[in-house]
Amino acid sequence: MFSRRIQNVDTSALRRVLSLISGGEVISFAGGVPSPELFPMEELRELVAEASENPLAFQYSSTLGLKELRDEIARYMERWGVRTSADEIMVTHGSQQGIDAVARTFVNPGDVVIVEAPTYFVALNTFQIYEPDFQQVPLDGEGIDIERLEDLLRRLKAEGKTVKLLYTVPTFQNPAGVTMSEGRRNALAELAEAYDFLIVEDNPYGELRYRGKAVKAVRAFAPDRTVYLGSFSKVFVPGFRIAWLNAPEELMERLEVAKQTADVCTNSFGQHVTLLFMKKGLLERQIERLREAYGPKMEAMLEALEEFMPENVEWTEPEGGMFVWLRTAKNTDELLEEAVKRGVAYVPGSAFYALDPRRDEMRLNFTFEQIDRIREGVRLLAELLT
Ligand SMILES: Cc1ncc(COP(=O)(O)O)c(C=O)c1O
Structure with a gap:
């Protein structure tokens, strides 16, 4: 019934991410959407x-x-x-x-x-x-x-x-x-x-x-x-x-x-x-507001990674945006369920490859959660990755 072109598309990664960011108590590093409290x-x-x-x-x-x-x-x-x-x-x-x-x-x-x-x-x-x-x-x-x-x-x-x-x-x-x-x-x-x-x-x-x-x-x-x-x-x-x-x-x-x-x-x-x-001229003002709100969150995440992560975990040092990328020594697809059980969510890296996905990486968003929860979330993740 469906065309080949639409049938070929694998959207399981997107569905998985959407289900993760809708979880209530879980500290979510899985999202990528702006914070609505910052809408002007x-x-x-x-x-x-x-x-x-x-x-x-x-x-x-x-x-x-x-x-x-x-x-x-x-x-x-x-x-x-x-x-x-x-x-x-x-x-x-x-x-x-x-x-x-x-x-x-x-x-x-x-x-x-x-x-x-x-x-x-x-x-x-x-x-x-x-x-x-x-x-x-x-x-x-x-x-x-x-x-x-x-x-x-x-x-x-x-x-x-x-x-x-x-x-x-x-x-x-x-x-x-x-x-x-x-x-x-x-x-x-x-x-x-x-x-x-x-x-x-x-x-x-x-x-x-x-x-x-x-x-x-x-x-x-x-x-x-x-x-x-x-x-x-x-x-x-x-x-x-x-x-x-x-x-x-x-x-x-x-x-x-x-x-x-x-x-x-x-x-x-x-x-x-x-x-x-x-x-x-409101765009300029809004960009300034976002930089002031998100910048400290990125710094908090990078500091927490430095403080809590074991030696065998590496991560990128962004200058902006919304994401840090981690390379770990674990299979992040398999780890996800346990992470969510312990109260923290991320997106497994394998979703982001067109071919030959690596399975030891994850994407962390730092703009959605508040700073104290960012620290706590990184601490929980570090426990799992140690
Ligand atoms: C790299 C990239 N391109 C495009 C989009 C889609 O953005 P838009 O809301 O403008 O469609 C996103 C959204 O997260 C994105 O991360």
């Missing part, structure tokens, strides 16, 4: 009332999205070192729809799609629908291991395979928390040129920086070959599902077809409220 409720009430005055907020918008919002977003991209214009912006329903639009537009069955190992598993599910030939490249503390990527590209070329695109979350990666250095962003851009593939840069966490220096987007290094995905989910609210795609102008017409045939346009009301939020 007062501003939202005012913006919603103001947007409601305008009948156009309830009309269809164009498929690319509200022109004024696209102008604001184009200006906003400058902070990531990207010079662009509204013609290169399409407003999407979440960056999730951006991923789908890219896959629909570019991936034929059997095309090579390179992903990071580990990577964001919902993106894997989305690409899977388009039946690609997944290949993966490992990460280290500075993002994609460029030498390994070059080896992979050489091997694929020798096998007569062409690479269609590479999907990366280069800044505060989900799940690993690491950020690709500018040197590597430049090297990635050069490889994309040499081997003629597209880069899909997914950057929903980029503004959540609590340490270190800002980096330029990958798109700043490879403007003609990068589709950049931005999102308001983590810096405003996810419920409006407002996000955007920023791509070279010559790709926009076909990307627009991909969106038009999916949902005609993005929800207009959310676009109008988001436009007001940006125009009034």
Whole structure:
């Protein structure tokens, strides 16, 4: 009855995560959603009332999205070192729809799609629908291991395979928390040129920086070959599902077809409220508020890891975002049930691999729980891992 394309998609990891984050007393490091107590409720009430005055907020918008919002977003991209214009912006329903639009537009069955190992598993599910030939490249503390990527590209070329695109979350990666250095962003851009593939840069966490220096987007290094995905989910609210795609102008017409045939346009009301939020300078204020709230939580988790974890456990040192990635000496799939019984949840690392999953890793979210529970949760985990 079901199509092969939908039947092929394994969503068990997502279901498992969703069931874990709904547990009451358990200290949850499993989530990845923003804290609702940090939503700017007062501003939202005012913006919603103001947007409601305008009948156009309830009309269809164009498929690319509200022109004024696209102008604001184009200006906003400058902070990531990207010079662009509204013609290169399409407003999407979440960056999730951006991923789908890219896959629909570019991936034929059997095309090579390179992903990071580990990577964001919902993106894997989305690409899977388009039946690609997944290949993966490992990460280290500075993002994609460029030498390994070059080896992979050489091997694929020798096998007569062409690479269609590479999907990366280069800044505060989900799940690993690491950020690709500018040197590597430049090297990635050069490889994309040499081997003629597209880069899909997914950057929903980029503004959540609590340490270190800002980096330029990958798109700043490879403007003609990068589709950049931005999102308001983590810096405003996810419920409006407002996000955007920023791509070279010559790709926009076909990307627009991909969106038009999916949902005609993005929800207009959310676009109008988001436009007001940006125009009034409230986005800046909210980003500041989030950094102040999340930064100390990240520091608390890193300190607790240092204090409680046994010698044979390693973890990444993020400069922002929402996640720390642990490599342990145990099978984290098998350990999960016992962890939840003892009162702490995480996401097993195996969920984040397109191929050959490692079973000794886990993703920890540090933005959801309060600091005292973060310490206690890390202590409980350390007991299990010792
Ligand atoms: C790497 C990554 N990409 C995309 C998304 C989807 O975000 P959005 O709410 O913009 O669809 C998420 C959400 O957690 C994510 O972690």
